[in-house]
Amino acid sequence: MSENGQTVPIGCSIALVMDTTSTSPIDNMPGASELDPALCYRIMLARDRRFDGRFFTAVKTTGIYCRPICPTPPPKQENCVWYPSAAAAQGAGFRPCIRCRPEHAPGLAVRHGDSLVSRALGLLQEHWSEYPSGGVRAIAARLGVSERTLHRSFRREIGASPKEFEDTRRTLFAKELIVDSSLSMADIAFAAGYGSVRRFNANFKDLFQRSPTSLRHEASQKHQQGVGDSGIVLRLPYREPYHFPSIFQFLEQRAICGVESVVGGEWRRVVRIGESIGVVAVRDFSKKRCLEARVAIDDLSKLAAAKARISRIFDIDADAAKVDQQLSTHAFLAEDVRSRPGVRIPGVWDGFEICIRAVLGQQISVVAARTLAGRIAAKFGKKIGDLRGGDGLICAFPTPEELADANFEGLGIMPARAETIRRVAQLLCEEPTLLTGAWPSEEARARLVGIRGIGPWTASYIALRALGDPDAYPEKDLGLMQALAGWGDGVANAWRPWRGYAVIRIWTLPQSSVMNKASSGTA
Secondary structure, three states: OOOOOOOOOOOOOHHHHEOOOOOOOHHHOOOOOOEOHHHHHHHHHHOOHHHEOOEEEEEOOOOEEEOOOOOOOOOOHHHEEEEOOHHHHHHOOOEEOOOOOHHHOOOOHHHOOOOHHHHHHHHHHHHHHHOOOOHHHHHHHHHOOOHHHHHHHHHHHHOOOHHHHHHHHHHHHHHHHHHHEOOOHHHHHHHHOOOOHHHHHHHHHHHHOOOHHHHHHHOOHHHOEOOEOOEEEEEEEOOOOOOHHHHHHHHHHOOOOOOEEEEOOEEEEEEEEOOEEEEEEEEEEHHHOEEEEEEEEOOHHHHHHHHHHHHHHOOOOOOHHHHHHHHOOOHHHHHHHHHOOOOOOOOOOOHHHHHHHHHHOOOOOHHHHHHHHHHHHHHHOOEOOOOOOOOOOOEOOOOHHHHOOOOOOOOOOOHHHHHHHHHHHHHHHHOOOOOOOOOOHHHHHHHHHOOOOOOHHHHHHHHHHHOOOOOOOOOOOHHHHHHOOOOOOOHHHHHOOOHHHHHHHHHOOOOOOHHHOOOHHHO
16 A cells, blocks of 8 residues: 555566567667556555656656656556656657655666666666767677667667667756755756757757756755765665665775775765776765765766766665565575665776776785785775875775786785786776676686686676676585585575576675675675
8 A cells, every 4th residue: 555545466577567578669769668547546546656667657738757756646547658767758859847856756666687788778877978969879789789779679678779878867967966965957968968058058948948046046955955066966776675784894894995985975986987097985965865975076077987887886776576476486695685685796997996806806815805905906006195085095006007907016916916907907908898798798707717726606796896797606615515515405496587696695694604605795
């Protein structure tokens, strides 16, 4: 039962919302969807938060699209059109609701995994600023497909083209900064990726029928955050359940001295995007069902990419309820799912960094791996120069170029591992897209295993954390084998396609000694 008395089936999921038997030619109907109108209308009347971000309601009489939890009086059903994404609604000519703020809707779980669209979305959100005009063509080439194939895949999965998705992302990010920050309009235009302030103003007037300045004046002042040395505050909404303590503890235990720190319930680290450097800080803001990130970076054009990377680290787009439902069907994890709903896969800021951590962590403890990683960062990492990091943050983790020919003597690193690190760095200098999500997980792992010193066990761990592969399973991990002893061979098959989430649960079990074992899970 929902807050206004409407009932939505408890077992209803996005699979039931979507009419998967439809054969309508979606490629020929921009913005069209296969959503069940009657069910969507019931969910909208219920304002059921479980479906927030899964679809959007566009109202033909107002030209506005809303989240299904919008507090405004519901429109008549005959005036509603349903879209599977904000990009689909906006691409069809509707403008975002100012009251329910689509920019604060949780991400679509359908985009989580190793599909072409999932990988393309990662590149669009994290690397769009690297491309000139015509970036969709460049991203398609990076993914090894034609622009037409990418376009058709986007239409089929999210109801919008890649360009419509990027235009919507840029618009909503700019709207978020207008309402929630005190950045100047010129800085907002630059941060959101507009080519000029003039184009930014024209776009907003055309979409919202008002200027960005008037939109800011209409916003509640109590939501605005100051911008100073501490950075810009961004909110990253998630769909409940979300078990922040487990992911926070996991990151805390692996914080690299000088690069990361944990202070007062806040995870902080020095970050690098291209030549830009900065500091981010993240804490849970459960009252608003979101994470709160503070970003201080010397190039505002990298702000959106920083937000996307933080989202990946904290795995906020996962459909935790769907994952937990699958994992709870087996007795081994059933009790843990009940006591800790919403455990996520801890991601990483940079794929190269986790490769080095995985190599260093082979057959040694968490503490030892952290120590070695800290020594590498201190010797080869780029220093942040001033004291803006605070709390002992002094440098960014080095890049592949900085370690490709590095001399690790005196750091306590075994010669064989030092050579493996150099070979990983050289590979990523040659294939810089390998761990960006552009490659399918299996192909990326195969390239890594080709390096002496990296086996299937290490490659699976890298795929789990760097690529967010939800089914990555380092089956030879000592901690996993000890935890699952007596449960029979193939026990993990019951957890497919979410074995990666099962692995993280096992590694973080409160009563388990797995975290102290010498395994890839300690990297």
